[in-house]
C-alpha cells in the first residue's frame with residue numbers, strides 16, 4: 001500500500017513538473033542558475049552522500065510551491081555567503097525524489113536542514129539570509145566556540161548578534177552546565193567561552209567563572225539562584241535553561257510567522273504592538289510613535305518586566321488577527337498569554353494611551369485582573385487551523401495558479417457534474433421546456 005502511494009506521488013510529481021514547465025515555461029525553475037555551480041542538484045544519491053563525514057546544507061523543495069519560489073533570491077544569497085566555507089550546499093526536488101524526502105521526514109516545503117551523517121537539524125525561524133547563514137555556521141561548528149584572542153571578541157561584538165558567553169576555566173559545575181545547555185540549544189543562539197583576561201578587556205567583571213548574555217551592546221549576567229545542595233547540579237541545569245530561554249530574544253523584537261512558535265515557548269506574556277509597514281519597511285508616523293512608546297516601557301524598566309514579559313512588534317496583520325480572532329484596526333496593542341493563548345487588550349484606544357496607561361494595563365495583566373479574551377479551546381484552535389489552511393492555499397495559488405486550479409478544480413467539477421446529473425435532471429428538463437416555449441413565442 002505504501003509502495004503504491006509513493007509510486008503515485010512520484011508520478012504525480014513528474015506530472016506536476018511537466019505542467020509547470022508547460023504552463024509557465026519553467027522560467028522560475030532557472031532563476032538561480034547564477035549560483036548553480038555551487039549548489040549540487042541532489043537526488044536519491046544523497047542517501048549515500050550524506051554519510052561522508054562533512055556538513056551539508058540542503059534545501060528540500062518542489063517546483064510548485066510558492067514559498068520555494070519566493071525564497072530563491074534569499075537562497076542565492078545564502079549560497080553566495082557560504083560558498084567559501086566547509087559547508088557543502090545542495091538542493092533536492094522532492095516531487096522527483098519522494099523517497100529521499102520521506103527518509104528525512106520532510107512535511108512542508110521548503111525545508112532547510114543541516115545534515116552530517118545521521119545527525120540533522122531543521123532550520124526554524126524566518127527564512128532570511130542572515131538567519132539561515134547564522135544557523136548553518138552555528139550548527140557546523142562546536143556548540144561552544146573558544147575565544148583565544150581579544151580581537152576575536154571585538155569581531156563577535158561587532159556582528160551585532162545576540163550571544164551567550166562563559167568566562168573562566170573550562171571546568172567545574174558552571175562550565176559543565178553551560179556546555180550541556182549550549183549543546184542542547186545550539187540551534188537557537190551563539191555560545192562562546194573565553195578567559196577572564198580577554199573578557200576583562202571588554203567588560204566589567206566581578207568574579208569568575210561567570211556567564212552572561214550580550215545583546216544590544218549590553219551584558220546581562222546569569223546569577224545562580226538558591227539550590228538544595230544534593231540537587232545542585234540539577235538545579236543549576238534547570239535554572240540556566242530557564243535563564244537562557246528568557247534571554248535568547250532581543251529586548252524589543254520583531255515577531256513574525258517564522259519565530260512566533262519559539263517566542264511562545266518562553267512562557268512569558270507577549271506584549272505585541274501591531275503596526276502597518278510597507279514594502280520599504282516604512283511605518284506611518286503616528287504608529288511609529290506608538291511603537292516607540294511601548295518600547296520605552298521595557299527599555300527603561302527592564303528589571304521589572306523582562307522575566308515575565310517579552311516585548312515585540314509585528315506588521316503581520318494575519319498573524320495578529322489569528323490571535324485576536326477579529327479584524328483589528330491599527331495600531332493595536334495586545335498581550336498574549338503564551339501558555340493558554342488567551343489575550344488581553346487595553347480598554348483605551350492605543351493612540352490615546354500614555355506610558356502610565358500602558359504600565360497600568362501590564363500590571364493588571366500580571367495580577368490577572370485584566371479582562372481575558374480568546375484562548376486555546378476547541379473553537380479557537382479550529383479558527384487557527386482555518387487561518388493556516390487559508391494561508392497555505394493562497395500561497396500555493398500564488399506559486400502556481402494553474403496547477404492549483406487543476407488540482408482543486410478537477411475533483412470539485414467532477415463532483416458537481418455527478419451531483420448535477422443525478423439530482424438536477426428534473427431541472428434540466430424543465431429548462432429545456434422553457435426554451436421550447438421561448439422558441440414558440442418567437
Ligand SMILES: *[C@@H]1O[C@H](CO)[C@@H](O)[C@H](O)[C@H]1NC(C)=O
Pocket residue numbers: 234237238241
Ligand atoms: C536539564 O534541564 C532541561 C530543561 O529543564 C532538561 O530538558 C534536561 O533533561 C536537563 N538535563 C539534565 C542532565 O538534567
Ligand SMILES: *[C@@H]1O[C@H](CO)[C@@H](O)[C@H](O)[C@H]1NC(C)=O
Pocket residue numbers: 267268269337338339340
Ligand atoms: C497565563 O494564564 C494562566 C492561567 O490563567 C496563568 O497561570 C499564567 O500565569 C498566565 N501567564 C503566562 C505568562 O502564562
Ligand SMILES: *[C@@H]1O[C@H](CO)[C@@H](O)[C@H](O)[C@H]1NC(C)=O
Pocket residue numbers: 360363364367369
Ligand atoms: C492589580 O493591579 C491594578 C493596577 O495596578 C490595581 O489597581 C489592582 O488593585 C490590582 N489588583 C490586585 C488584586 O492586586
